Every structure is written in structure tokens, then in C-alpha cells.
Amino acid sequence: MMSPSHRKPRITVLKTSKKEHTLSIHAPKKDAPPCGLWLRLGPDLALDILTRDLKQIFFAINSTSYKKNMHTLEISGDENDKDFKDTATLLFALARAHGITTIFRGTAQSAHELEADGVLLDNLDDLTAARKLFEEDGIIGISCGLSNEKAAAAYDAAVDFVTFGTSKNTLPDAQILKFWTILTDHPAVIEGPVSNDYCAYYVEAGASFIDARDYIWSHSKGVMQGTVNMLHAIDLALENKNTGKAQ
Template structure:
């Protein structure tokens, strides 16, 4: 079977349905995404979240602000992430990630090529790519050198408009066939995350379910930690 045949098979939806979690991969981890707006008290809330359970990565995602404004907000948050050994990711902007010396950047489909991000940010940067519900986009991102791919939204979410809703089997398809990790994103809570973990997610991304949790962010992170075994 040649490469074109391999690619065609990997893109076959029925082929994806044959897979489930690869137990040889590391346990699933929590990937926090910032709320849409951040006030002066957010650093303390983030510190409480970090103290409540293992957090692998934090993405600063502030739509509608220019890079200068985000840079001012980012400084204490980035230092907190460094102290907690949590990977600090900037959303969308390669230039801002470079300016801040962030650990990486997360790119939407309109935010540029992972190859350009790699050239700008260097070999150690963590480069993630949103791939929605598309196996094709995920394979392209992997070929372009992305360190992880993100699929979603798996559930309804108030954080952004939901235009793509993949089947959880896409997670097992990816992790069975490809080495880079995958992130499940979109409306994920401690109550609905288990099927995505079982399907193969390497990371569970959470935002509203943590920052909007009635019992507080620390309790929400503890609930994720209990599910993920942290």
C-alpha cells in the first residue's frame, strides 16, 4: 500500500471508528484556557487553580485586544506559569508569543502556518493547531510540524460559536496513528469529559467549566484531577 492509499484510509470515517484510547500513551492531562476577559484578580484565581490539581498547560486567549494590551496582562500570568511549571501558550499570535518568550502558540486555521511559527519561535516552542472536526486538517498540521492538534467543539459552549462538532472517535483515530498529542476542546466539564478521555484525548481543554464554576475554580480543577487520576 503506498502513501496515497494510507492517507485515503486514514481519512475514511469508518476507519476512524475502529479506534479507542491507546493505553500505551501517557495519561490525559488538563489544559486550561483563560476566560474571555481577565481582571486584576485573575492571577490569584489562576494560582488557586494550579494549587488544586495538576495543570499541564495554560493558554492566554483574549480576543478583541491588541498585542500591547495582552502583553501587559500577560506578565504576571506568565511568571506564575513559570513558577508552577505550567506551559504558557499564547493564542493566535506568533509575533506576541515571540515578543513574550512564551512556551508556545496555538494557531487557528486563519492564524498562519506552523512552519512559519517554528521558524520564528524555534525548535523548543510548543505549536498547536485547531483542526475542528477534520482529519485532513489534522494530518496537514502534523506534516507541518505541529506539536499537538486540537479537535472540537465536542459539546455546546458559550466561549465561541460552535460550527464543528466531531465524533469522539476522531481522538482515538489520531492517537492510534500519530505520535503528537491531541487536545479535546469545547464545552468540556468534569461531568462530560470521561467519554473523551476514553476515546483517546491526550489533553482536556477547559475554560468556562472552570472559571464559571459555581463552586469556584479550585473545586472544578479538583474534579478534573479526580477524573484524570491526578
């Protein structure tokens, strides 16, 4: 559901001796990865800078060895600010053009107006209205914080995905994913300042998406290198997870 086709082929990720990773052009194409990047933006959107950065990020994403990508752009901000909404609309259009799923964090009405693929809600009470607006094609999720009880209610309501984590500068315990992955195979997003050194804990625990915003945009060598490093770390974690299952 959240893995649209991408458009740029033939480049894969290889490790170098300097703990950075680079792009190379020799790899058979695989289907889609079971875990992807969750890119969060907002509330302040500088169109020129973000357009430049996102193009680099999307190039790295669409240059991996997968036939399809598994990545999402989430935007949040002031829904009453026309300039914000105009910028968000343009950034969502850019993401869709590169095969990236688009989610607005806020009201379903604004998500629909911004032509996002779906909405991330905070309140389960808003779910019925969101479904009515998006009908069957929309992707509707609930932010669960650190609450298994809210996740259970989201499961009962048949949401398309959930997020775990807080708005603070902390990481959730990877064990929070156990409850959700026992219930369902619907996607779970881990929110927080996840680096490439720590993403394996969440990938191996069953996360479907990793919040990569802080790591990618703070990387000393730029957003493309940050993206490549994070994608490589996810691939390594998936390999370790699959190796463990085979043993």
C-alpha cells in the same frame, strides 16, 4: 514535552460522599499523568481576579500525587492591545512559576513577545514562520476544528500538537480522536465545555488535554473545587482505560 515539573508535593484527590472531592496528604508520587487540563483564558483578562483564581487552580494541580504535572494555560486576545499583552505576560509568568506550560493562541510573533512556551495557530501556512521564530524549543500546534483532513495535514507538517473542537458551545464527538491517535502519539486537545461527567469519553478515546475552562470557572464552590473534581474525573477515566486494556 508538555509536562514540566511541578513544585508542590504530597496531596492527592479522594472522593467524598457528596460527589465532590477533597485533598488529602497520603499518597506515593507517580510520574506524570497521560492526560491533563487545558485552561483557556481570554479575550478579557481581569488581572486581580485571574491571579487569585489561577493560584488556587495551580495549588490544586500541584497538590496531586504526580511528580510532574501535565497541564497548560492558553491565552488569546487582541494582539494590538498593550494592556491585554501586559496582563497576558504577567499571567504567563505566574503559570511558568508553577510549572504550567504556556501557549498563546494567535500569531507566533505575539506568542514570542509574551514569552509563551509556544503558539496555537489556525493556519498551517503560518507554521514555517513560527518554527523559525521559536526554533527547536517552541511548542507549535494547529487548531483542526472538526476536520480530519486538517489534522492529517498537521501530522504531515510534524506539528507538536493539535486541538479538536469548535468555538461554539458544543462538544466534539470523541471518535474524532481515533484518526489522530492512529497516526501519532503527539498530544491532542479537546476544546469545548467539557464537564467532569463527560471528560471520561475523551480520556478513554485518547485525549491528551481536556478543556476545563467552563467547568472550573462556573463551579458553584469555586475554581479550586472545580479543578479537584476535574482532576479526579480524569484519574478515574485513566483507571478505567487501563483496566480495560488489562482485561
